[in-house]
Amino acid sequence: MHPSIKLRHIRAFLDIAAEGGLSPVARAQGITQPALSRTLAELETLLEQQLFLRQGRRLALTESGALFRRHALAAIQALEAGASAMRPGAAGVLRVGVLPTVATRFLPQVVLRLRELRPEIVLAAETGPHFHLMRLLRDGAVDLVVGRLPGASEMSGLSFDHLYEDEVILVARSGHPARGRPATEALARSPVILPPATALIRPIVEDYLAAHGLNGVRPLVETVSLALGRGICLGSDALWFISRGVVLYELDRGELIDFPTGARFLSGAVGMTRRQESRAPGLVEFEQIAREVVRNADQSLPVPDARRPRNPGETP
Template identity: 35%
Template sequence: MLNPRIKLRHLQAFLELAKRRSFVRAAESLAITQPALSKAIRELEDNLGTALFDRGPRGVSLNQAGLTLLRHAGPALRTLDEGLTAIGEVSGRERWVRVGALSTVESRLVPLAIERLHARFDDIGVRVDSGPSAYLLSRLRGGELDLVVGRMTAAREIGDLAFEHLYYEPLVVAVRTGHPLAGDTPPTLARLVDYPWILPPPQTTLRQQLDSFCVQHGLRPPERRVETLSLAISRRYVLDGEALWIAPREAIDEDVAAGRLTLLDVGLERQGGSVGLCLNASMQPTLALEAFCEALREVAGER
């Protein structure tokens, strides 16, 4: 039974502070004063008999007790919100699926799955957020997303979340057609560092794979490099210049088929990493979520 001294405002304050990691930013987001937020957190910690955050000069971070509460409080409040929403629903009201999409699936899998979903259901909306796996998985664990799609099995943050494999996606190296390295079969690895690189940012699972390849072959990424997960920026930069684009195969397939980009046979990955969908097992799936997951499975199965 829920402690009667713990109120909804306590949990809302806790979740916002866990997300923002700053009393100032959390208070602004909740539209309350910082003293009011501090009081709510203090009351919650007093009622639970334990601290939930470690305070430091750079803000706050969850301790083990805070992480445990986060694992349950986020999905619980989301379930409560869904129940309240369901009571007020009228026939034909829109339903939503909140999707976290990694760069590995932004070009083909997710857009095609949305198209297939909307061909069957005209009352389901889809909100898509992109970003690194650590960021998206933390939002899934907190109940802010319904699922995360992409290549993420190497992410430490996946923890106790439920992952379903869909297919393997290799990391490849591409250049514009006509690039000086395009005619080398295979190119000399030492020549790769003579040109700019477009590569995933540090701390991403894709970057970890690239760093491992570089260590194995004694390569060091050049100083002239762009670190980004933006497909639009990467594509424009590689098509207009001499850069090498290290990216998931799905991101460059369309340009390769059209003859605009050429793959370099450097053996970065053969099979590739596991692309799939990740769910929070503690959250009850909605019919809209189940419909979108089925669309993802169908599109992946047709690859």
Template identity: 40%
Template sequence: MENDRFTSRIRLRHLHCFVAVAQEQNLGRAAARLMLSQPAVSKTLAELEEIAGSRLFERGRLGATLTEDGEAFLVHAVAVLDTLGAAGRAVRKHDAPSPTLLRIGALPTVAIDLLPLALGEFRANRPHTSVQVQTAANAPLLASLKAGEYDLAIGRMADPEMMVGLSFELLYVEPVIMVTRPGHPLLVDGPPSLEAVLDYPLIVSPKGTTPRHNTESFLQSRGLRLPESLVETLSVSLARLLALRFDYVWFISAGAVRDDLERGLLTRLPLATGGTEEPVGLLTRSEGRLSMPAQELIATLRDSAARQRERLKGQE
């Protein structure tokens, strides 16, 4: 009976409003996107929470954050809107075809390595499909995928509570390595010690990211820790320029610098980094239906990842 009451009262406007607020994490921005007033959005959310019998957002000065029940509801709300969109396209199949947009989320280190080759091959088969790529750290990547902002993402496995509503397919595993410019003082007198490495300026991923955690765990297992003076960034282009032009040592996922290593622009320090390996894979919504272009891109990514695994073996 409760479920019948819910389905008889729920309306599409409730779902559109809920998903917009979940994506924007702010009632004002969601209202502007929906072309509604903020009070109208607040009223619609209140109606939805009353129908659901649960609080779906925590509202505060900094915006609106999904509760645990809200996270669970989001998975199904996005799936319902995806299915309705597919139904609409099915009955309009005789209309003139509209341009296809494929939205991809990716880790910065993956976007610079795995995606270029895959997208080049994909375009040869799908020349009329537009591709939108956004990069982010893993946690916001997963949140945006759940909220329906991406069709698929390339990232890392996360804690079980963050993976609710998502599927993960392993593509490859890569370690964190240390790279410098050729001719760096650390390379002059044979393999350096880790203690010597830490005497130089370092570039690392920000706190809260998997590469940063693995870097810190690696050093702690050897009785060492990162110094307080660091450059912390997710920007591969910024870190690359610092490493190329100065004496920085860059702790980075191996795939992100593969091309520079092969061309001799950067050099890997001859130090083992066992235990820093990170699984990288395809992420999709469990309840979502992938379009044909998305399925074709996934097939291309699998092929590119197989080649990537062979390259990474050569860097070990």
């Protein structure tokens, strides 16, 4: 690296990339916009690369800028972790990407135990669809993602730690007129909510529908949002394909019921995905606690087993 590149260059670049413009960064740093622009220009000159393109009022990363951002974030995190390690008890931030399937019951248990063990660590949770969280992980904007197993094409440079299996189920309001009938019969008569096309569980749901001659189903809406899916189900006769972990409390309270599909392939691995070189503060403890929560789980996690109470009409 060019010896004239300073930490101020790196921090300015990362802040501009995060904000998408110069003005908010200049205000936050208490400097003028021309001064910040000069800092950015110096960095581009020293790297001999254009890092941003102007798109209207926003600055968008070039391909070179995106590549440099990934490594710059990792470098800053490593420096901050090193400084924190020299001050036992010092605060640190662990940034976690959270998919809906773990947000209801599993992750809260991990967070509360981490708070007991490492109260100085601040856990910053980022929610969103799988593709968004994986991009944040690769860019270094989160330290790990907790959710379903990524596709094989996404795993280069990453590691996945399996925790448990979570099934995809078909749910509806407790007073649904097809309650107690086979899932395929209910699907043929009711509006359907599907996971979005970008969701990891969408392909197995499509496989199930195709296997039962229902691949022409036109969804009422596509979502894995608990607030939206729950609201539509409670206000209509819609059926919703969703991971059990998302709707655990609604099932426990009897607001929603599970239409048994009889398809064992409607399940998948849930675990922790992270960059292999990640050394974020509190990361090791987080992973250890997550494994302990799974080992100690009985009915507190959505792990399919024979002890789960069956719904009316469900066969063993």
